[in-house]
Amino acid sequence: MTVFALDTHRVVAHFLAQGTDVVKYDSGLGRIYAACSSGVIGVDHQDDADHYRKLEDFPVQQLVNSLAIDRATHRVYAPEERENDMPVARMIVYEAVQN
Numbered sequence: 001m002t003v004f005a006l007d008t009h010r011v012v013a014h015f016l017a018q019g020t021d022v023v024k025y026d027s028g029l030g031r032i033y034a035a036c037s038s039g040v041i042g043v044d045h046q047d048d049a050d051h052y053r054k055l056e057d058f059p060v061q062q063l064v065n066s067l068a069i070d071r072a073t074h075r076v077y078a079p080e081e082r083e084n085d086m087p088v089a090r091m092i093v094y095e096a097v098q099n
Helices: none
Strands: 003-006 011-014 020-026 033-036 041-048 049-059 068-070 075-083 086-094
Touching: 011 049, 020 068, 033 049
Parallel strands: none
Antiparallel strands: 003 011, 020 033, 033 041, 041 049, 068 075, 075 086
């Protein structure tokens, strides 16, 4: 993922998460979540418009390639379709930890 400043036409930040399928932003926490089919949800923080930092690559099952954020509770919802190479169909809910 690349953050690009449209007014100055410059790259502000660049994050690499292997197998990123979807990216969502929680404006209340200033967090960027990237669901990656490789088996992580990448979590980055926006300190301000020009400064970003990696918080973690949170391990999840492989093929988690979608997510949704409840901006009121800051919960992250991710559907799983595989667990340890076996088919499943379930929604996992993650609570965002605030420091």
